[in-house]
Amino acid sequence: MLTDDVQIDRRILLEAESLISQGNEVILLAMSGSGDRAFETIGNVKVERVSGSELPYSERVILKVFNFYFKFIAFAFSFVNAASQIIANRFSSKIGRILFFLSRKTNSVFVLLGYKLQTASILLHKRLRKLSTHERFILQRALFYRPDAIHAHDLPQLKVAAYASNKLKIPLVYDAHELYPEIASLLPDQKRKLASLERKYIKRANAVITVNSYIAEEMRRRYKIAKPTVILNATNRPEYFDNSHKYDLFRNELNIKSHNKIILFQGWMSKQRGLQNLVRALAAMPNEIVLVFMGYGEAKPELLEIAIDLGCVDRVYFKDAVPQAELLYWTASADVGVIPYQAIDLNNYFCSPNKLFEFIQASLPILANDLPYLREVVFGEGFGVVSSLDSPEEYSESLLTLLDESCYQECKEQLLLKREKYSWLEQEHTLFKVYDSLTHRT
Incomplete structure (x- = not known):
């Protein structure tokens, strides 16, 4: 691989x-x-x-050849310089000085020519080389x-x-x-x-x-x-992961009260993922709703500044990324997972990010932007709510809809019922078929 x-x-x-x-x-x-x-x-x-x-072998050979060339030039002109000195001492100092001057000039020309040939050889080699x-x-x-x-x-x-x-x-x-x-x-x-x-x-x-x-x-x-x-970007639950157990890692580490509802974004905090409006939406929602950002990214200072300006900084928490082996325990410690990807390019428009499958395996109801694959899975399977997350109002309205007791419980039931379909154990069979077909052909 x-x-x-x-x-x-x-x-x-x-x-x-x-x-x-x-x-x-x-x-x-x-x-x-x-x-x-x-x-x-x-x-x-x-x-x-x-x-x-x-450097590849061929380029090392070129450098060795020209290294030999420069050594030869140095030896040849040291010999000419010595001869010029002998002529100056024994015969005519004027002829010796002329020979010495010509020697230096010629030496400079040959050295410069050597460097130019070396550079040209390497550039030509790179152009001809396919890799x-x-x-x-x-x-x-x-x-x-x-x-x-x-x-x-x-x-x-x-x-x-x-x-x-x-x-x-x-x-x-x-x-x-x-x-x-x-x-x-x-x-x-x-x-x-x-x-x-x-x-x-x-x-x-x-x-x-x-x-x-x-x-x-x-x-x-x-x-x-x-x-x-x-083959989906699916994942598996850890061996000892128990969906019937209430994990409270965020509440314990970040001192979040038990009655608070935790809205989780996990992954890279990019400025292009619509996270700013998620923070702005928090100011319009009930005080028991809090936001947790788990991961890294360049948007973190801006998100913190927005929270301070809107007076809701005490309801916004940041947690560093955790090892993959621990991730689902933290994911399951939230109440809602958010996938706010914006359609800034075709990849984002068709996205099926890792966090989608992590939320599913943690049985975490999902709020997602209304993009084709996210709609197919989140809305189509009954795992949560999709909406055009273009404004703080869209965020707050959609989150309140998802947190409604009847909607929330229905999503939890569907997640528990269908999550195996989106596990890696299910996907690896397709991978085996791909490799089986290669084996048969060869």
């Missing part, structure tokens, strides 16, 4: 663990962060951290392990995975976690290049999987391929 992640996505580890449970060995090549060990084991998954900082330095390093490590199949997580790893697949004559699985060329922060030229890259290499994959049917249909239409297999 190949991923650009430093902090490895839950989906990747779950897929790897499932394949290991079937008797496979999984080696994950992931990116190296500050302080990461080169080799580690996460659960049963063997992880090698790669930085790709080492970047970073990709070549990953390819080298992938070839070292001689795998029986290669699984590329997201677009940045697809090209190098295709090269490894071709060299080793092994099947390639492309796992698209999102519509990568549609990421909002990308420039138009970057989007075009990434779309072209995906269009070219997706057709080399023996199997394509993605996270929901909306993205699968968009990829089918866009790239003229068979509709990708859908």
Whole structure:
């Protein structure tokens, strides 16, 4: 498996663990962060951290050749300089000075020419080379392990995975976690290049999987391929997790009173996720309703400032992210989970985020923005309320509707009844079918 992640996505580890449970060995090549060990084991998954900082062999050869060239130039002109000095001392100082002057000038020309040739050689090499330095390093490590199949997580790893697949004559699985060329922060030229890259290499994959049917249909239409297999971003409940038990981790750690209703947002606090209006809505709601933000993100100072300005800062709490193994216990300690993603790009419009499946497994009623997949699951399955969360009024009205006793209890019942459908244990069967089809073909 190949991923650009430093902090490895839950989906990747779950897929790897499932394949290991079937008797496979999984080696994950992931990116190296500050302080990461080169080799580690996460659960049963063997992880090698790669930085790709080492120059490829061909570029090292170019540098060695020119290093020899510069040493030769230095030796040759030191010899000429010595000869000039002898001529100056024995015959004519004027001729010696002229020779010395010409020697220095010629030396400068040859050195400058050498540097220009070296730079041009490396640039030409990079243009002719089909993989970047970073990709070549990953390819080298992938070839070292001689795998029986290669699984590329997201677009940045697809090209190098295709090269490894071709060299080793092994099947390639492309796992698209999102519509990568549609990421909002990308420039138009970057989007075009990434779309072209995906269009070219997706057709080399023996199997394509993605996270929901909306993205699968968009990829089918866009790239003229068979509709990708859908494997949801589901999760499992921990072994000792008990839905009949009332977890109160937020109340205990943050000193929230037992009668307060906790509205939870967990994950990255982005300025583009509509969280500002969620805080503004709090000022218009009853005092027993409080907000908890669990995670990190650049929006935190702004959210705190809004709460101070509106006089409800004592009802807004922040909690750092917790380890994945503990997450569901904290999630179940809230009363409502919020998914406010705004349709700033096609990925957000078609989103099926991890937190949706965490809320479902924790049996937490959900308020979600009215986006296609969220409507299908949250409203369609009776897990909560969807609404156009464009204003504080929409937030407050929708939250009060969800917190109504009859609505709330109905959502809890549906969550308990249907949550297994959205568990990883259910999804891994689809993953096994994908790999079974590869085995049969090879």
